[in-house]
Amino acid sequence: MIMNTIKKNINKNVYLKNSIIRILYYRLNKEVSKNMEIFKDVDSIDNIERLTEAMNMHIKAKRKMYAIHGFGSESLHYGQIQNLYKYAGLKFKNNSIMPMLDHGITFDGEYSCKVFNQGFVGICQGDDMRAKLRDVNKELPLIDIGPFIHYAENYYDEEKLTKIRNKNGKTLLVFPNHSWEGTKESSYKYDEFIESVFSIYRESFDTLYVCAYWLDIQSDMITKFKERGAKIVSAGARFDTMFLSRLKTIISLSDAVISNDIGTNIGYCMYLEKPFYIINPVDEDPSLNRSNEFINYREKLIEAFSIGNKRNALAQEKLYKIFWGGNESIRTKAEIQDIIVLHDYLVKECRGNINKIKTVIMKRDKILELMNNSEILYGALK
DSSP states (O other): OHHHHHHHHHHHBHHHHHHHHHHHTHHHHHHHHHHHHHHTTOOTTTOHHHHHHHHHHHOOSOOTTOSOOSTTGGGGGGGHHHHHHHHHTOOOOTTSOOOEEOOSOOSSOHHHHHHTTSOSOEEESSHHHHHHHHHHOSSSOEEEOSOGGGGSOOSSOHHHHHHHHHHHOSEEEEEOOOOOTTOOOOOOOOHHHHHHHHHHHHHHOSEEEEEOOGGGTTSHHHHHHHHTTOEEEOOOOTTOTTHHHHHHHHHHTOSEEEESSOOTHHHHHHHTTOOEEEOSOOOOOGGGOOOHHHHHHHHHHHHHTSSSTTOOHHHHHHHHHHHHOOGGGOOOHHHHHHHHHHHHHHHHHTTTBGGGHHHHHTOHHHHHHHTTTOHHHHGGGO
């Protein structure tokens, strides 16, 4: 009874919860923070071997969650929250209590709804995710801001990008399906996929890029691609603050993109105006117990982005809008500033207590003043 009361009090106050989590994971957080600084300088686009060396040297064990632990630290994945602060011209601190970001597209929202259940401001890409989150948490201010990759700067400057494009010629980019922490390598029969990729590459392209997930760099599939002459590139590790910047550059260097599965990269390619195709799609793993909604959307995405007469540009645009918010959801520098200011104001006024959000957001005049009278952003409170 007493333990339940203590746990309840800890969970409702982010100051207390954040402090306890960071104390418990102090050693891991210190190690990850150190590696964040090391890995951001690893150019895994030009030198994939350097990323492999860094992983072998600095990550002693593949933990299920090798990342910073703290309240809202899910937002640190791929450098997404850092990109928003930089875009807004604000300074970011890793040990701060931060807005909750949806770290990737889950297509049915189940995982994201669990992550966003407690917080002060939620930031997602599309309005579909915003609607799902609203059903779970009636009080949390929620704002959709469009594709997260918009807010990342390129890893290379324009002069270097132009030089690489001229050297590479017409470039085909491949995103193979990838594993994740705590899972074994996929049993997917990749030979047919590889043959299909090389058939397309030989017909129309000069350079073949294969973008490997950081834990799959030495997998059988990636090794096969490398042995046949593909250039292996990577956006880096999940905890790497330059991940999205590298990913933006990798996609920007391509002329067309192929994958064998659905993923967040689909919307990023659409934002960067690169045609995306799904070929030889992997079979859905029944052990994952996906929802009917996920399975339904997966089928729609595979069909809309297929090669052949089922490919549908209108369906692609609709799905882009649903999950990534479309270009019309993209926010200005001033609006991102307002979102962050709102978050910090709510945390301070509520004294870290999430149960006080409803009372504080009723101060409409004060919040509108903070947010430069932005009625659009004020709508996030409704």
